[in-house]
Amino acid sequence: MKRSDFIKSGAALLSSSVLLNNDLMAENKEVTKGATFKLDYAPHQGMFSATAGKKFVDEIQYMHDLGFRSIEDNGLPERSIEEQKSIGETLARLGMRMGVFVVPKGGNGANTLAAGKKDFVDIFLKGCRESVETAKRVNAKWATVVPGDYQRNLPIGVQTANVVEALKRGAEIFEPHGITMVLEPLSDTPDLFLRYTDQTYEICKAVGSPSCKILYDAYHQQKNEGNLINLMDLCWSEIAYIQVGDNPGRREPTTGEINYKNVFKWLKEKGYSGIVGMEHGMSKSGVEGEKLLVAAYREVDNF
Template sequence: MKRSDFIKSTGVLAGSAMLSSHTLSTTRMQGTTFNLDYAPHQGMFKASAGSNMLDEIKYMHDLGFRSIEDNGMPDRSVDEQKKIGELLTKLGMRMGVFVVPKGGNGANTLAANKQEHLDIFLKGCRASIEIAKRVNAQWVTVVPGNYERKLPLGVQTANVIEGLKRGAELFEPHGITMVLEPLSDTPDLFLRYTDQAYEICKAVNSPSCKILYDAYHQQKNEGNLINFMQQCWSEIAYIQVGDNPGRKEPTTGEINYKNVFKWLYNKGYKGIVGMEHGMSKSGKEGEEALVNAYREVDGFLK
């Protein structure tokens, strides 16, 4: 999954429905939290907060956000990871997902039952445990990789399950959950559907192996969002969003996020809702449009 494509393209965002015509550089909405725990990522507030991650986190907090995501956390220095973790603790914010290094993406697939692929995956799991300690993370994203088309689907599924069991054994003692993300990026990916992820998590049978439900990907793959979440709810530990088409903020596409968020809220969901998407506009105008959109759909929950 090319997560960096939209992360790099987001250079800006965060306003508020309560800011009227004031720009975010001169007026901030202080301390008003949301009903659900939305998590932005670096770059969404660059126009107002600058490009320094620590400054952006402080800015996110000022706007009412109480969590962040950072898929590329493993690429940051140990010193920067520690500083991010310390700041999040000071502000009372949570760390959302980051991606397990080489966690089964692309041709490095757990479906093939190849020792070299498993070794890469487990090495990434071990590294992620140390990273998670520095930033106080509870969730890490795992993608099993591509289909191994020379093998029957059932055999591939069993291979993925056995590989994930090995990963879960590493994460369990540390209270870390790897969340499996079904994706829509390419039909070559092994894991694409919610019920498929549900079957795998049930078979792994570990609190450290659950589902990351990304509504953007599942709108593309299967639709019927609320129904599939309801059926697979026991194995869903993390939510991400983005509207479709375009993978921008809620209200810019076809997904009825007022209803989706209302369902999550009424379900009593206390986890993170990752804002894994780009923005429909650039600059401070785009930042304001972003937060206005979240204020709009979140305000519907009251």
């Protein structure tokens, strides 16, 4: 073969190879865009509204297209029954899961369970019964409970006993339906009774029900106590649900100080197959912010 012919054929082969590689790269980008994640991350309404629009069911469809397989909706009980059913039907059609929603009228600063008052407990139990009906419409398996504030005129042991007794009664409502109330220790104010992982672990052990477990929010616990992986490991038997947000700022992973790639790798190695709720804001708004959000989760899921 003449040198000139060899060069021409080589150039043609190289050109074909480059085109093929470009096609494969483009194809891989499309697959990656909609591929599922190693863990089951759950966005909430508004995270993709710039692209998908304001209608929640359309946004759920778009979340599915991006590779997400669950959602969260704290305010689900406040939606109309018709909208709840529509959300449930959409999730069922797409094979997606509903994450947590917040039990309405549960313990808060106005009716803390730590006080042990019958009126406060009755309000909480009414919210539990309403939550069962809400959960049925969307096939939900978890509902968030926050016991409320300290009742500072009572000894801490008495307050803890009051919380345990109220939660036992709540668990009795949820247990026949296979629903778990997940207790969330928070960092929002020092007035909150429930703040630490080991404290919540102790309460769940005292309640002694599969329907009373821990919602471990890494954002709040990074602020309250740190030592995330070790404390999760110590309390693992009672943890049923995970939420995340980076600190400081409570935005998507990669924007703060938490090494979420290591945290998520540990969760995967631990065998966690539950939901990881995206309980945070976004560092940027609009379509650009949505792209950054997905890129951040692709990054920390790449372990």
